[in-house]
Every structure is written in C-alpha cells, then in structure tokens.
Amino acid sequence: MNSPLPPPTTQRDCMSAATKRYKYLRRMFKFDQMDFEFAFWQMLYLFIAPQKVYRNFRYRKQTKSQFARDDPAFLVLFAAWLCITSVGFAIVLKLGFGQFVYFLLYVIFVDCIAVGVITATFFWYVLNKYFRPSTEVQDVEWGYSFDVHLNAFFPPLILLHFFQLFFYNGISFIIFLLDKSINDCVLGLISHEWFISRLLGNTFWLVAVLYYMFITFLGYSSLQILNRTHLILTPVPIVLVFYIISLVAGLNITHVLMTFYKHRVL
Numbered sequence: 001m002n003s004p005l006p007p008p009t010t011q012r013d014c015m016s017a018a019t020k021r022y023k024y025l026r027r028m029f030k031f032d033q034m035d036f037e038f039a040f041w042q043m044l045y046l047f048i049a050p051q052k053v054y055r056n057f058r059y060r061k062q063t064k065s066q067f068a069r070d071d072p073a074f075l076v077l078f079a080a081w082l083c084i085t086s087v088g089f090a091i092v093l094k095l096g097f098g099q100f101v102y103f104l105l106y107v108i109f110v111d112c113i114a115v116g117v118i119t120a121t122f123f124w125y126v127l128n129k130y131f132r133p134s135t136e137v138q139d140v141e142w143g144y145s146f147d148v149h150l151n152a153f154f155p156p157l158i159l160l161h162f163f164q165l166f167f168y169n170g171i172s173f174i175i176f177l178l179d180k181s182i183n184d185c186v187l188g189l190i191s192h193e194w195f196i197s198r199l200l201g202n203t204f205w206l207v208a209v210l211y212y213m214f215i216t217f218l219g220y221s222s223l224q225i226l227n228r229t230h231l232i233l234t235p236v237p238i239v240l241v242f243y244i245i246s247l248v249a250g251l252n253i254t255h256v257l258m259t260f261y262k263h264r265v266l
Helices: 017-026 036-048 050-064 073-093 097-131 142-163 171-178 195-221 229-233 236-249 253-263
Strands: none
Touching: 036 050, 036 073, 036 142, 050 142, 050 195, 073 097, 073 142, 073 253, 097 142, 097 195, 142 195, 195 229, 195 236, 195 253
C-alpha cells in the first residue's frame, strides 16, 4: 500500500526551477493544452472568494510538487485583459494608434512584467530570509511569488482599468462609443475637481490597493512554511491615512495618474 503524500511543509521539489520554467514556457503557445475554463474560474473567484484560489495552489503542491502554476492559461487571459482595458484607456484619453501601441507595450512590459518581477523578487527574498522558521524548511518558490502578484494585480486591473473608465468621463465615454463625433467631457465625473470626483476616484484606488494587499496576504499566509505573515498587512493604516489626507488636500489621484498616463505616451 502506497504511503500518503507528505504535507507541503516537508515535501521537497523533484524538479529544478530551470526545469519548471522550461516546461511552463514551452506550453505558452500550446493553447490546446491550456485550461482556460479553470483560469477564468480563478479570475472570478479572486473577486468573490480568493481563499478558494489558494486552496488549489496547496493541492497543486501535493500533486505536482510545486505551488506555482504550471499552466500558462491564467497569464494568457491576463494579457488579454490588459489589451482590452488598454483599448478603453486609448478611447478615454483619445490616443492615436501609435500612441495606443506604445501605451499597451508600456502597460505590459513595465506596469505588469517589470513591476511584477520586482515585487515578486522582493517578497521572495524577504519572506525566505526573515519569515521562514528555519533554513531547513522548504523555501518559497519565486514562481509562486510571481503568481501571487498576478493574482493580487488582477482585481485592481479590472477596477482601475475597466470599471473606473466609465466614471472618469462618465456618460461622455458611453456617448463617444456610440458617436465618435462627440468629444465633450463636461459630463465627466472623476475628471472634475469636485469633492465627489475626488471621493469616487480616490475610493477606487483605495479599494484596489486594499484588494492587492489582502490577496497578497492570503497568498503567503496559506503557506505553512512561513510565520508572521500578518505583517504583510502592516501598511493598511498608512494607506487609509493617505486616503483621508488626499481627500482633505484636494488631491484627485485618478486625475493625476490619468494625466501621467497620457503624457508618457506623447
């Protein structure tokens, strides 16, 4: 009779990191081998029940000896959402085709990949060095840290790069989709300097940042090999204080960053 699988805290990897990366990248363009239905399920549950997504990561560790995804379907769908939301930005910011391409490349390679690599590397290094109870305990995979970043980044992406666009220029955005000859932004909501504009725009950012931090916390707290993961939520009071200060000081975060997005492609 076969012995049961050891728990994730003691089971060692049977494949090197290079081998895992090779297998992952080899499947990148084999769409028939990707489980897009399951990847879409994960994206949906990142909004309504992110804990269920990380239960699947633990199950993968027991069955495939790794926490990180071995199916690139989630990454492919993530890239598709980046393209879709970038089209929305191009419409709202009235970017030309060349500017749109530059903006899309910037979002993919800087905002997503570069920031993701830096963030994943930071958590991978700090958690392995200071949050493991012993060096004898298995370390956190870098690929898992990158997956946690993608998981945490997806809800803010949809909130800020999709839903927020309908409020930035309000009804004007919808009218523009129906009649491109109309470009009046008077009907804008977040794009104004009113208090309600700041409140709405800054609240979008507050929810997005808290979502990112919460899902990141869930990702690492689900690993039994780490201690004191609650410290990941330490910046939450700072974020809340900054939110209140921005409202009082008249800082419209969405308007500032939309202006930055537009000027960086000009």
